[in-house]
Amino acid sequence: MIFQKAKGIYIEGRKGMCKINPLKEYLSPKYVYIPLLQRACNLESQVKVGDEVKIGQVVATNQQQFNIRVHASVSGKITAIKKVWHSSGKMVDAIEIENDFKNQLAETIKEEKNVDSLTREQLINKMELAGLTGLGGAGFPTHIKYKTKAKINSVIINAVECEPYLTCDYHFIISYPEKLLKGATYLMRAAEANEVVIAYKIYNKQIREALQPFLPKYPNVKLFPVKNVYPAGWEKYIVEQITKKTYTGLPAEAGAIVNNSATAIAYADIVENNIPLIARPITITGEGITKPSTFFVPIGTKVSELVEMSGGYIKGLDPIKYHYIAGGPMTGKAIFIDDLVVNDTLGAVIVKPVIEGLYPECLGCGKCADVCPVYLTPTEIKKAMERKDIKLLGDLNSNKCIECGLCSYICPSHIEITEAVVKGKTMLRKGGQ
Amino acid sequence: MARFAGGKAPFLRKYDEKDYGTQVIMKDFIIALVPVILFAWYKNGIQVYLDGNINFLEMLYPLFFILMGAIISTTMEGIFFYVTDKEHRGAKEISQKLSLSFAAIPGLILALLLPLYTPIWVLIFAAFVATIIGKMIFGGFGHNIFNPALLGYAVVGFTLMGVVNAAGGVFNASEVLIDSYAGATPLGVLASGKEIDYNILVKPYGTLSNFFIGTIPGALGETSALAILFGGLYLVIRKVIKWYTPVIYVGTVFVLSWMIGALSGETGLWFPTYSILTGGVMFAAVFMATEPVTTPTNVIGKVFFALFLGVLTVLFRFVGNLPEGVGTSLIFLNIFAIPIDKFTAVIRTKRFSKPGGLYFGILTVLVILLAVYTLVKAGSMYTAFQIPFIGWVI
């Protein structure tokens, strides 16, 4: 009771509007824009305006940090380097590639003959070369996770997709169930782990039904249903549920590596065909979209085209009364101008109405503390932040906040408590340095 | 290209759902007060009317008086909003502010804390102290340090109780006829008599079941444990309050009272039961110790708050010679709600590692010391029981 474990809370899924429409492939947009930014790391363009590129050709890198590589997602000509809106909420430089619709593949893309005999190092190397990052939202380079020295027991595939509205993982899995299992098995081999556990939300029977027929072929893969709560897709939550162990830093401490299901599917192509990370699924949904849909698109596709393909905005939509959210509704960012391009971490664009109202003051109910999955006390962190009490911020473990948004979600007075805690977290990090 | 609205994650808010939010919590508080209000009306109006001791107009008065508390408080806040904010004096703006200020609740609780025969001008004065001084001066809803209703009640209790008693006090027209009451409330008997004896404390008022149902003399809302439990149950089910705050508070009072009884040679469970069923312990447990603004926010804070409150209630009641130990201890602890909240939040995150353990230790030792002090003092007041030397020290 006193040191209670937050169990997550049920949030209405609102996935139905998008689930009914199957995954659409849209692989040949006229233009793609490859952002020169990945996970707060600026990239150096490896091409110039006027260059011809092929699909899979490296166009930008950052060798200092994590050895990031980004590949061309269509074949064609570099026409410009210009600013586009990025899912981080900022405008960033992007390489504009005009599609020549010839679909010329880079030389590196070829079928891998001896898949079964690849060593751990080779498998990890493939990740690095393909520029594989976590497609769930964090965008952490996958190969860094696998270069751990710790003994890994389980590779966990996160197919939970716990945020409301989102259906891209769901659609991706039921479209490519065997690829998922293959990719997962390769990941297991890359970690030299004993098993793969696929965690999914218990009510998503379709995922289980899609995977079931192939399971006999993949004896090391287990399915693991988790509760329909938020944040059930949070890495630590899943690891604790599956391994019954907890950790403070990385899941590797508990002998586990967690990957998103889309990452696993992409990895299957990387291993078997050496196709780098050039496409990803994305959900275009929300009350402001006429026909919410999920797409499989090249990285760099303009979201506005996808919105058009989803029937456009609903009739009479007044943009200023709607949020245009890059990412999930709980953790995403509001984008002011709907000129966004798809990057590796963008799993969804949600257009939903702004609900305005007059909000009461904090009444001190403590619900924010009750729901916090890391047992923080948001109200006190907010107060400490307002007083700039760095020591207290430290005592209150402000740095542990995972920014899940639950405290703001639950707040009966509609207080931007998550924002305040994040500010406190930043203040502690800066003050602590 | 269209310009969309800005905002911060999360973009989903439970607040936007129907039937959720602070307004709903406050509405639930009012709903939870309904059984208490109805019982107060029944006991002081309807039942007396059925006894044939009052006329119809007098029968309506308890309800009128309680509703008056809400109306007067709301009106006063309306005037306050009008006077203090020259920019926003529109009817719509003021009513919006009022709808987020929840003045009716302290007004209702205030009326329920007062005796039936309180003159209306005393109620108006108490409402002024409660809403304007106790709440608006501090910055309005959410910023008040003291429980507004309790502050209003306490000021009346210390200054105008003579006026209230002169106007008729707590006894309704049926109760004045009962000779065995002898014009005293149960706690008044304990405070003046300092004797733990079933025949003195309970017998004149019937049995303990009368205390539970609430057919004993007392302020309008505080007598019926049954009605209060209904309200409390509703609040718990609606997740407005945590069940353990009232339980720990009442439990602490129960255990300490039992020990004081035992020290004076009365080991029967009737005495602690009597102790929790009198003097508004139940009302405070459900409606005031759980009042979110003026009590700690987090779980450990609530637990410590309830423990301190229980110990202080017993201390003020048995040692301080104040029948209203409950109100005094609550007002006193309201001041400490903020520090308790801060320290227990650290305990919550740091557990027993530094400095959480230190804070935990300090709070625990404080509770235990206070409890022991209370027992020693009360024990020596109610019996010949004396711990040698300790009496000289503290």
Add this chain to the structure above:
Amino acid sequence: MKIFMKKYLQITIFSLLLVLAFVFGGIYSRYMTSQIEVHAEEQAIAQFNQSLINLAGMGSKVVEAAYEDMEKEYLVPGFANLTYNPELSGSYKILDENNIEVAVIYIIITVGRYDGVEVAYAINIETDTLIDVLVISNKETPAYFRTLDFGFYDQFENKTFDDVVFTIDAVSGSTYSSLAFDAGMNYARELYARDYGFEIPNIVYEINSVIRNFDLETFVEKPFIVNITYGPENNILEAYFDNQYNLVEIISGNMPDQTYLDLFKNDLPTTTFADMKTFIRSYDEVTRKIVIDTKAYGGMTVSVEFELNENLDSVTGILITSTQTYDSDYNDLYAGAPAPAVENAYRNQYLSDGTYHDSIAGATITGNGLIRIFTLMDDVLEAWNGGGN
């Protein structure tokens, strides 16, 4: 006005609300407080009514009745000819569940030792009986009033109004208070007769004469010869009565009913034909001692023993037996020596010159009693020796 309303509408409404709360609520709460006293009064009335119901021992509801006083004079106790009219201070009807009247209660103020003996008399209107009495208030001397015990009050219970002789036995030592009850009870019957059409049993009789029997042989056993006309047929009775007013021997006429005898016994003491309260108790031929009794102050007997000479024509010695009280503490009109000074004064004067002392201030009743005794003694001597009459 319009501009004012536009500018100050909100504050006006709020202020008005507050003022309304203050005024209306204030009136309401003051009314509540004032009602406390009203309820206290109501409660007192309810308790009083309940006590009336308890007194009647029947019914469930009390209704005030507006019966009025009537003219009826009663003797003030202790005075032979001073009368007063009792006062009806309240009258109540007792109704049963069906609102049918079952009893009536008269509250009557009469005079005992002092004025103001207020007693409730409950009457069953079906059986015409007194149900019980209840003392509401009195100013009597508490020590004496307390001597009215259960035995006294029991006399009133279920006493029928049909009694011809409608009286109660007085308690000695509290005679005056007893008389107050007696008068009240009779007054209640009169009121009841008027208000409820009850007929008070009225038996016609007339005392024609009372003379003393001085016959030496019989004057102790049958001291009075009474001549009465009684009954509807005007029967004439002449008979001897003893000093307890019982018929002893008929001289002429027939033996009347017991009702008449009771009536005679009741009324004879107050007759004006002869002083029947003074009588010869005994006579001893050998010692020639004659004892004469009377009732003096407080209804207490004063007894005088006369010793006669051999010729039975003069008094040679007097012995007075008396418990009369009179002194300055007791009666501030009295200025003489303590008891038995009054008795001694009369005795000595009579012995010395055969006359009677004047009445003594503060001890008139005692003195009058003694005068009556000496007067009777003189009458006896005259009857025996005067011979002529």
